[in-house]
Amino acid sequence: MAQQFTVKVPATSANIGPGFDVVGLSLSLHLTLTVTVPPASETQLPPIITYSGEGAYDVPLDAYKNLTTRVALYVLRCNGIRSFPSGLRIHAHNEIPFGRGLGSSGAAVVAGVLLGNELGQLELTAERLLDFALMVERHPDNVTAALIGGFVGSYLRELDEADTAAASVPLSEVLPEYPSDAGEDWGLNPPPPPSGIGHYVRFGWSEPIKAIAIIPRFELSTAKAREVLPQHYSRKDLVFNLQRLAVLTTALTQNPPDPDLIYEAMKDRIHQPYRKTLVNTWITGSHIIHHPCNSSWLLGICLSGAGPTILALATKNFEKIAEDARRIFKTRDIEVDWKLLTVAGGSEVKQS
Ligand SMILES: Nc1ncnc2c1ncn2[C@@H]1O[C@H](COP(=O)(O)OP(=O)(O)O)[C@@H](O)[C@H]1O
Numbered sequence: 001m002a003q004q005f006t007v008k009v010p011a012t013s014a015n016i017g018p019g020f021d022v023v024g025l026s027l028s029l030h031l032t033l034t035v036t037v038p039p040a041s042e043t044q045l046p047p048i049i050t051y052s053g054e055g056a057y058d059v060p061l062d063a064y065k066n067l068t069t070r071v072a073l074y075v076l077r078c079n080g081i082r083s084f085p086s087g088l089r090i091h092a093h094n095e096i097p098f099g100r101g102l103g104s105s106g107a108a109v110v111a112g113v114l115l116g117n118e119l120g121q122l123e124l125t126a127e128r129l130l131d132f133a134l135m136v137e138r139h140p141d142n143v144t145a146a147l148i149g150g151f152v153g154s155y156l157r158e159l160d161e162a163d164t165a166a167a168s169v170p171l172s173e174v175l176p177e178y179p180s181d182a183g184e185d186w187g188l189n190p191p192p193p194p195s196g197i198g199h200y201v202r203f204g205w206s207e208p209i210k211a212i213a214i215i216p217r218f219e220l221s222t223a224k225a226r227e228v229l230p231q232h233y234s235r236k237d238l239v240f241n242l243q244r245l246a247v248l249t250t251a252l253t254q255n256p257p258d259p260d261l262i263y264e265a266m267k268d269r270i271h272q273p274y275r276k277t278l279v280n281t282w283i284t285g286s287h288i289i290h291h292p293c294n295s296s297w298l299l300g301i302c303l304s305g306a307g308p309t310i311l312a313l314a315t316k317n318f319e320k321i322a323e324d325a326r327r328i329f330k331t332r333d334i335e336v337d338w339k340l341l342t343v344a345g346g347s348e349v350k351q352s
């Protein structure tokens, strides 16, 4: 009998203003894999991937090039399993737009880790799953929120010398692009992640707060949006962010939420000011808060992840906020789509 299971991973919005590389929020758009493993056979048939939804025209369908399946293979090979099961079939349906700051790559990585865990029947703990995801994504905010779900804060453990070396292996060695006809014999085993890299806590979330994602119709790669950030910050700017983040993690749990507190606590001096040199959505986005739609129900606004999506948190009048934003963007020749999102649960694997 064929085995069938699904892997469902939510989108995320990382940073939420001052929490650069620290906080993430899982949101109600998903990447879902439907996986069929046929009964074992004598012949080794290659995996077949089909794909629908966001990114369908861009994503590689070769299992040795696709991000999700390369991550799954990384997990399998670190655990002594050298190839996919023969005749494996995966259908991916994706609702998370690529390169917009809504965690599409984090979701693809987490889906890959869960896929590898399930295919190899490895029964890895949540902590170990996170280690594998961190070895690929390397900043904890979006993968932790995608795996655990909710509004999550995380840090990376300080590594000793040996673990630092293990975690600094170039991504190309962790996730080599194997040739499509790769058999059992390619290469050495990849470097496994050090243990217990990521640590996290899930905060509460105030029930009435929803997220409006204002999504420009162009992509910005996270790698590019990280290159523009400085190596050093002033004490003034660091304290500015720390003060706000400390307040924000509790302010977003309170019901009713306090708009004045949240609005100020979502300000940032660590990443958003530098990223505006790349995209003008943030400049435009920051204008929305001075617009007449600003009120007690618009709580705050930030760049979602590395951008270019703008995330507005609000308790009502969502459509008005989004349509006002769309009009303002239009005057600057930026076409946007918008989605009203709720906070999602964490990743799920279900046998069918
Ligand atoms: N479901 C997916 N399957 C395969 N690759 C994906 C998937 N989602 C994202 N990616 C890869 O990740 C890239 C986007 O990553 P990134 O620049 O970090 O932006 P984002 O903010 O969307 O995570 C895509 O261009 C694609 O190469």
Ligand SMILES: N[C@@H](CCOP(=O)(O)O)C(=O)O
Pocket: 012, 013, 014, 015, 020, 021, 022, 100, 101, 102, 103, 104, 105, 106, 139, 141, 142, 222, 225, 226, 271, 304, 305, 306, 307
């Ligand atoms: N903290 C990271 C988060 C990137 O998230 P993504 O969804 O844009 O990939 C950053 O700001 O660079």
